[in-house]
Amino acid sequence: MEHIAIIGGGGTAAALAHDLILRGFSVAIYERGEFFSGATGRHHGLLHSGARYAVHDPEAARECIEENMILRRLVPQAMEQNDGLFVALDDEDMAYRQRLKDACAASGIPTRDYTPEQARRLEPGLTETVLAAMQVPDATFDAWRLALPFLATARAGGATIHNFTEVIGIDVQGGAVRGLRLRTLTEDVHGARGREWTAPADMVVNAAGAWAGKVAALAGVHVPIQPGPGVLVAIEGRVTNMVINRMRKASEGDIIVPQRRLSVLGTSMWLTNDPDHLDIPPEHVQRMVRLCSEMVPACADAAIRSAWSAARPLIGNADAARPQEISRTFDCYDHGTRDNVSGLLSIIGGKGMTLRAMAEKTADIICRLTGHDAPCRTRETPLLPARAFYRS
Amino acid sequence: MSDAEKTAPESPDATAPASSVSSSSLPSPSPATEPQQTRTLTVRVQRSGPGGANARFDDYRLSVGPEDSVLDVLDRIRVETDPTLVYRHSCHHSSCGTCAMRINGRERLACITRMLALGTDVVTLEPLRSLPVLGDLMVDMRPMFAHIDPDWGYVRPVEKASTGVPHGVARYTRLENCIECGACMSACPVSNGTDDMPPATAQPAQHAAPQSTRQPARQAASQAASQAAQDTDESLPTDSPADPLAAPLFIGPAPLAALNRELARHPERREELLHIGKGPHGERHCRRHMACSRACPSGVYPAKDIMDIRMMHGGGKD
Incomplete structure (x- = not known):
């Protein structure tokens, strides 16, 4: 199966790695800092019913109530219900x-x-x-412990995960992504820091959240983040x-x-x-x-x-006069059809609690592009507990 | 709450964003908008490779505002000066437990420790003790989690009786206080190898304390662990990481606190749980320094949990 490299180590990346592993792909995650140190971890922890969005953003509201019910079941130990x-x-x-x-x-x-x-x-x-x-x-959730089970389960299933590893380049040849150029931020035992290396990939997913624009620019494409x-x-x-x-x-x-x-x-x-x-x-x-x-x-x-x-x-592209009304739904861009860079996707928008749904939509597109008929199984597949992350 | 935690903001200039207090490496904002309490400090950060290799201190001079947490300042150093500075952080409000470190020699969470409340011109940041350093301020948490069963629960009923519950909610519940940050593990003298209390005759195990306080903690813990392994035929879970620190003499305060909470949740599993708590690496090694309870940023008081376990009958030890 194809090897998918995910840029970003937030909730969406963790859920995507989990989803792709269940569908049989090979997966690696690259995160510049600690996992969930961007918007995911800093979440207020409100597991929205969707009511907050019901009047002005019904699509986000429906996403919320559906994911609310799924996450209550999948990660009850991260929640005050x-x-x-x-x-x-x-x-x-x-x-x-x-x-x-x-x-x-x-x-x-x-x-x-x-x-x-x-x-x-x-x-x-x-x-x-x-x-x-x-x-x-x-409900209330603990953002770290809501997202960590996805990462723990993905890794137990074979995903490789790299934190403190910065993506410094996206290798595009002949209109297709070939892999990533990376920099390890931690020091090795010899005192060397910032080692640069490359990792091949059949597809690359930009799941960098608020940083998705900066990541997309590495491949010379634009996303309206x-x-x-x-x-x-x-x-x-x-x-x-x-x-x-x-x-x-x-x-x-x-x-x-x-x-x-x-x-x-x-x-x-x-x-x-x-x-x-x-x-x-x-x-x-x-x-x-x-x-x-x-x-x-x-x-x-x-x-x-x-x-x-x-x-x-x-x-982006919304009226900044009242930013609260910018839709909180999400979208997945295939840069192959949009920008002639095949094998590159960007998953943008969304909310902390729609991590699983964002992953499902992205993995569906990856299946379509790679010609695999593998249905999403993340709704019903149990997750490892958060602490299991530290047992591997 | 400790004196160094954030308190209500009382900025003299309510219109000035905190970012106007910026690093000396950036263009200074207009003096008119700079809060008066801003001070220039030195942040002294331990840098190293894995295992503490090549450890040294790097100094950063920067101006710090009254509301700036240690974590805010670390973020600024990383973004503006040194992108290779490695530290863990996630929630920024003392819930995730990733940013515990030693700040001026004491275990604290960087996210709720205000720089200026520390009251020193040099603020020294070091990684937690008792856990292997992975680099700079980041430690490997696996040795602690090796002794907290992933399947132990993390939700409990709320303490306060309520006058009602909403439709469909049987009772109000909440997450456990312990955020598993490792501060207590680092502060515990038995775990970190600085225990200099004279051996107590009442200690049930002869290997209760590391042999010498002069020994590096790692060496002492490693030696004591090997001795403990020889002394007993009971072994730790086989899925522990290979690092010698993963099989320590004393599993430490956080796992015992978690165990006591699991006992409260599952009284029917008392024998099985006490077997761990009163086992060869359990409560018997606690020498009541109480450093764990003093270090806890989350109101857990692990020393009390350990004493609870010590007083319980069962686990084949009474």
């Missing part, structure tokens, strides 16, 4: 309520209404001014057990994701061209705390444990 609430705090929120409910129904997202009294029995930390609440099947960073804030204390969402159009400071002894507040969004230099503007931190404390007042008094930024890999 306590569901989520959308809470209405003012007339505008109440006016949005029916639209949200209808859109959820249209996308197959189950909902259940609660009175303010019922909602505060479930979550006593909610503001006393809550007007209505709606349960959706949100638009890094969209946002600030997240982890506060001390578990202010709720359920995920809390503001009942309005997806905006900033409208999610509270409890996890262990923390609560993660998110998220702001702006657009940048350089995913390596991510600001953490203090005013964004303050805004996340202020907006989330409207839903759960205790957020305002909690100490901040960490504030960080993560770059979403948005598909």
Whole structure:
């Protein structure tokens, strides 16, 4: 079977390696840093029901609810399955309520209404001014431990994985990719660092997330990737057990994701061209705390444990005036038909929790291009536990 | 929370992004937007090859803002100055457990340790002890995970009683506190080979402490492990990595903390679990330094778990 080289070591790459191994391919992953150190690991950890996207981005909403149900089954040990609430705090929120409910129904997202009294029995930390609440099947996940089982299972199945290995070139000859030029960033026992080497490949998949544009440029092709960073804030204390969402159009400071002894507040969004230099503007931190404390007042008094930024890999060409409305769906580009560079694919867009679906779509295309009739098996194939990664 | 962790931002200039506090190697931002608390520090980073080969320190001078974590600064050094600087990181908010390292000699998570709160002009970064160095600040976590069964659970019921649960949720649950970062493994004097407590007569095993505190930790642990292997016919799981550190004298605080959590989840498996916890490489080697509990960035208190296991009857040891 063909050898597929995957550039990037995020969740998508891990899930793709797993999928391709199950379909019989030979696979190698090359990641510049630690695995999941880009957007995957920095995720707020909200296993979306899809309700957040239901009104303005129904395709992403359907992807979310489908993957939500699959991942709950595949990686239960990486999750707090306590569901989520959308809470209405003012007339505008109440006016949005029916639209949200209808859109959820249209996308197959189950909902259940609660009175303010019922909602505060479930979550006593909610503001006393809550007007209505709606349960959706949100959950919390640990991003590292959600993605690691895919990598562990892929490696146990024969994938080779290289972290701290930078791709410095994509070898294209006669309009087809032949392999990668690589640099090992770690030092060897002789004190040499930055050893350069090459690895042949029958196909190369650019799964570099927000860095996909930079990787594509190595082969002289373009992908419309638009890094969209946002600030997240982890506060001390578990202010709720359920995920809390503001009942309005997806905006900033409208999610509270409890996890262990923390609560993660998110998220702001702006657009940048350089995913390596991510600001953490203090005013964004303050805004996340202020907006989330409207839903759960205790957020305002909690100490901040960490504030960080993560770059979403948005598909570009959208109106930057309201980046929250850029679709969060994903796409896979075959650069053979688009750019006359055969054997090169780019998987772009998407969300942390759609890693498996992104992998399925990409692996389907690889099967079609290589003429293999191998169906996707990742929906039902059990994954190794996260800790198994360290047993190989 | 330790004093070095991030606290609520109180920037005098709320409009200045943290990035205006930039490395000295970049063009300086306008002084008008630079937060007043910014200071120029030296970050001294241990660099090496695998196994600590060719270990030395590299110094980086850069200006640091009040909100900058050690991880923020490492990212800046890597992106702007030295792309070959190797360290592990993922979540940036103390959940993944990848960025534990020794910061000014103490085990901490780089992501929640604020540079300026350390209060020193030179901040020294070294890899964890007790685990083999793979390069620079990165250690091999496999020897620790060799003794945490991958199938042990990671979810528990929440502590606080709730006044209700949503439809379809039997009870509120949450992930375990332990993020398996290895800080406790590094801090434990028995594991890292710095145990200088006099031998206690009550110690149940004669090989409880490494023979000499002057020995390098690796050598001491290796010798002690061989002795332990001779002393007992019970062996460690066969899937342990070949590295001698993978079969240590003492499996260490993190595996025992995980084991105690698994005992709470599965009381019916008590005998089997205690067989590990009270086995030849288990709790008997703990000398109650309590360094593990002090080092834990996640509120686990492994020393308490170890004492719980010590007090339990079963595992064929009582």
